[in-house]
Amino acid sequence: MAVTAGAETVGAATVAPGRPPRVRDFVRLKLRLMRNGFRGQAWRVVLFVIGVLFGFWFGLLAFIGLGASGTGSPDVGFVVASLAGSAVVLGWTFFPLLFFGVDETLDPARFALLPVPPLTLARGMLAAAFCGIPAVATLFATAGLTVAAAIRFGLLEFGVAAVGVVAGLTLGVIASRAITSAFAALLRSRKVRDLAAVIIAVLASSIGPLQWLIISASDRGSLDQAVAVARVLAWTPLGAPYVVAFDAADGQWLALAARLAMTFASIGLLLFWWSRTLEPAMLGAAGSSGGRVKPAGADRSGAVASLIPRMLRGLARPTAFGAIVARESRFWWRDPRRRASLVSIVMASAVLPIVLQFTWRGGGQGAGLSGGASALAFSFAITIAGTMGGMLLANQFAFDGTAYAAHLMQKVPGRTELRARALALAVVVVPAEILVVIAVSLIAGTPELVPGGLGMLATGFGAAAASASVLSVLAAYALPENTNPFALNSGGGSAKGMLAFVAMIGTLILSTPVTAVAYLLPGAGGAVVVGVLGVAYGGLLAFVGTLIAGDLLDRRGPELLVAITPRR
């Protein structure tokens, strides 16, 4: 190497020891990554602004609500502080797991090659976690409690409450990171990941009935019970940081110190645990390619026979249509992303009508609804179930990703493709939903309405298949190529996902003709009419929808491929 005049070092003689990165560096990194993520994509900025507004709005509502608890009796204030605080900490711990996923902007795997001490990394990532809409919005919301303390007590309690609120938020954030990091270490095997995705989907769809249970329980409770529960929670790290203002007001300095100590100790422990699980999380990505090579087994039957499962032989002839039906029906189970969506939607569509039935019938007590109204409620519930099932087809091409190129290269006609996909989904989803229809009518005590229910199911599914097909061609977006089941689906996905929700409302409107008939013709005979009509109407809607979407697909094939290709 060249030695310029006057230099002392020759080549790589010494490796200078650097200082470990400061927490500030992590925060700056995260902000810079977020800023660059917006570059050139105006709609991402718009989405971010919308997110900020949403966060501000909900934070404001909570702020006002919690602040208002400062007026009114101290008991109520205590209960609100304790329960709301526990909900915040629990929510932060579990909601990312179940719903949105953890923000992967600072992915620990990226730090694997850098000489960063684990504890420094944990602290840095914790600080970075605060730089996001959810954390800021939560802080804003829980700041209402500090205002409540100021109103009720005074300035000292305001300060104490502020410390408590920040401590509580820190606890929630770090709990969520520590747990997902610990799970990520467990999830290195592909099979475990697939299983986890299914379990999460099942858990997520159980939130609905759980919520309903809690609400009905709280309706029947009393303030004393609530105070007792709040007291218990206030001695756990969940509620402790949020009630310290009350301790200060009562002069219970020992209790105050104990609660704060408990909170900080929990934070410290979680931080330590997180730093321990970070290392396997960092290395996990590099390791396994999953799955072993299975030996050649009973594959003697020939290629085509192995593709088309025996059950579908009648339905799926060995043509392009049949091949797509066969593959799609296999993929709904074999592809983990599809499977997770499938399980959560089927569970939700099974639970929702049952819950609705209970609500409308006054929780099983009371007279229930009569005649036409009962049939209407029933039909509405079933239609929603069918619609949710059919809406799985929205953004269906994104599940295949760039593999769709194979269809493009074969020039498969659009109508054939969309109809085959809809049929495959029907084969997978409809049997489960038929069981739901039977279960719901049994619970409602109206088994004669089953034919009508099947008709409504067909209508809902057919209408949803139609609109979802059109949506999947026109408003497709790429799914991230991330194998982490907890990864956040950031950016455009949420906007177009909301579009699917809007489309669902439109679909329900489409099914009103049959619902109207169900209302007008109650009883067993009417149910049969509704059944036949429903199946015919649903089939017609699906036919027309796939026709329109198919022609669109023929013209827009390459553009669709671009839309569903994930940006590297």
Added chain:
Amino acid sequence: MAEVPQAGAQPALALRGLFKRFDTKVAVAGIDLDVPAGSFFGLLGPNGAGKTTTLSMAVGLLRPDQGAAFVLGHNVWADPVEAKRRLGVLPDGVRLFDRLTGTELLAYTGLLRGMNPAEVDVRARDLLDVFGLADAGRTLVVDYSAGMKKKIGLACALLHAPRLLVLDEPFEAVDPVSAALIRDILQRYVHGGGTVIFSSHVMEVVEKLCTHVAILTDGAIKAVGTLDEVRAGRDLEDAFVALVGGRTATGQELSWL
């Protein structure tokens, strides 16, 4: 309007004025290319030259802003069914339907093309045999190694016995054993009358296999012809570097290294 090239020595693939712009960047700036039938054609170029974009436009995966592509006389964008019937493609960076086994994937590809199921069975068995994938049995493609994935992708491209094979970086991330097998199969294919066009940035592979070469940089073709014409007596690498330009080390940089 682009005109159909005259018959006679009809090129296997003819590109006329292909142009593609992504936002502000011009990826492909007007490419005219004739790939002679029966040739083994190499498309060389550095990363970001526009090779994948050009080939995607040529086979119907990416819509060109201007220009036309003809496969054995058939316009790919105006008459896609006929053109794609004669075409076999192994795209780069494109997933396969990887939750299928190798056998299922071949069957699926064949049925999508409307082939006779019995014929699909026979050919699938032959292909799996030749490529040494018959032992993979019930392993899903997602669990295949990189070499196996390229092999199964190539098998899918060959299943319908196309006249023209378009391969995008077929040897990338492939182990030497698989690469040798792929090379043999491709050479047999060309000797049997087929045409192969593939893109690469590895000189040795191109020099060993190709009869014709085109060098692509910044979305335009800088040199095209038979291998000897383009080489002009030098090493292909020297010819390439001379055409493409680039920085050579002078010895003064990185003195701290």
